[in-house]
Amino acid sequence: MLVIDAAVTHLENLSSLEEYLANLGKKHQTVGVKVDSFSAVGESLLFMLEKCLGTAFSPDVREAWTRLYGAVVKAMSRGWDARKEGE
Numbered sequence: 001m002l003v004i005d006a007a008v009t010h011l012e013n014l015s016s017l018e019e020y021l022a023n024l025g026k027k028h029q030t031v032g033v034k035v036d037s038f039s040a041v042g043e044s045l046l047f048m049l050e051k052c053l054g055t056a057f058s059p060d061v062r063e064a065w066t067r068l069y070g071a072v073v074k075a076m077s078r079g080w081d082a083r084k085e086g087e
């Protein structure tokens, strides 16, 4: 949640988090996290937001959160791919 918070705070300049997120992705790969598990975490995040926000969780809000989470996962995946290629 701290990382999602940081992503929201840096929404206008997400690239400033690129290096940190790539390293975080690398760390997850090292501890055995599968890339597929990220979709389960994303679905949980959206489910939690839907439950908390109720009717305020409009299609636009859902789309915005889906994009934000997607950007975080994409940036984390960069660390993943780089590691695989290096092996």
Ligand code: HEM
Binding pocket: 001, 003, 004, 024, 027, 028, 031, 033, 034, 037, 038, 041, 072, 073, 076
């Ligand atoms: C976008 C999604 C995720 C974010 C933002 C995230 C973020 C983080 C952060 C910030 C840490 C602490 C890293 C540190 O100690 O330096 C961490 C650790 C960890 N995460 Fe995630 N995580 C995500 C998804 C997942 C998923 C899908 C799994 C597994 C199903 C997972 C498993 C773990 C584990 C096992 C650790 C502990 C690693 C250790 O032993 O230090 N994470 N995660």
